[in-house]
Amino acid sequence: MNIAFIGLGNMGAPMAANLARAGHAVTGFDTHARPDGLTMADSAAAAVADADVVITMLPNGAILRSVAADIHAAMRTGAVHLDCSTVDVEAARAVAEAAHAAGLTAIDAPVSGGIGGATNGTLTFMAGGPVAAFETCRPLFEVMGQKVVHCGDAGNGQAAKICNNMILGVTMIATCEAFNLADRLGLDRQAMFDVVSTSSGSSWSMNAYCPAPGVGPTSPADNGYKPGFAADLMLKDLTLAQQAAKAADADTPLGEAARALYDQFVNREDGAGRDFSAMLPRFSERSRRG
Ligand code: NAD
Secondary structure, eight states: OEEEEEOOSTTHHHHHHHHHHTTOEEEEEOSSOOOTTSEEOSSHHHHHTTOSEEEEOOSOHHHHHHHHHHHGGGSOTTOEEEEOSOOOHHHHHHHHHHHHHTTOEEEEOOEESHHHHHHHTOEEEEEESOHHHHHHHHHHHHHHEEEEEEEESTTHHHHHHHHHHHHHHHHHHHHHHHHHHHHHTTOOHHHHHHHHTTSTTOOHHHHTSOSSTTSSSOOGGGGTTOOSSBHHHHHHHHHHHHHHHHHHTOOOHHHHHHHHHHHHHHHTSSOTTSBGGGHHHHHHHOOTTO
């Protein structure tokens, strides 16, 4: 397929490289990044002119809206705009409407799996939008990832992503709190892991991404809490979840508490640039009074 790829940062560059390696003709555009080995265009509009599918992997919804406004008029009628960024549900739905008005179709398909998943082609995609366009994109999902779920209409991919990450943020905090309590009660971390990972307190945060160094499978905790999945990105996703919860009048008290705690960690403590599981040393350093 002819593919245009806009936004070649930490995630976009390895995703585009995997598509090119699989034999697709990929033309890239980024306002700053110039990854090696990829054909680059001088503008977003030039990148998309011949594309069957245009993939965007951008920082936020405002940038997505502005890039969509630039590229939709330049795309071939019937082409698909596949957005893989994590953005607000409203932006995803607005971009889908704009695409429709321009004779195009849009799929929102945010990812989980992080930079490792992007590099290794093992991302999970959660997609919203028309089935026919989803099927057009399926071979690309299969190159860039190992699992894709069609979640329904436009915006539902983003909805699934923020619901998943709200659970993840809350369970990571709960897991870290519990490890810290266990430490203070004299319970060995390995014993704590052995019990919880096979009991009703188990979760992905405990079992697959254990925040305690030297315990469980290798995780960012074993690498000085270098991300991985940065606390800053968890804060972004928890903020998007609260934005959506307000718009939908959904009561999400633990989601809001998790957002507030990651906000404090990233913006007023030392969490910026650290993995989101660095909540554990944060708790270890503090008492109940702060
Ligand atoms: P990044 O900041 O590394 O990359 C974004 C790229 O977009 C940059 O290279 C930037 O120059 C480019 N860009 C910005 N404005 C542009 C414009 N107008 N036109 C063209 N290019 C433009 O971010 P990332 O880590 O690659 O994340 C991309 C998206 O994926 C985000 O929405 C993020 O939330 C999501 N995500 C990231 C991860 C992760 O672990 N990094 C995991 C899951 C989802």
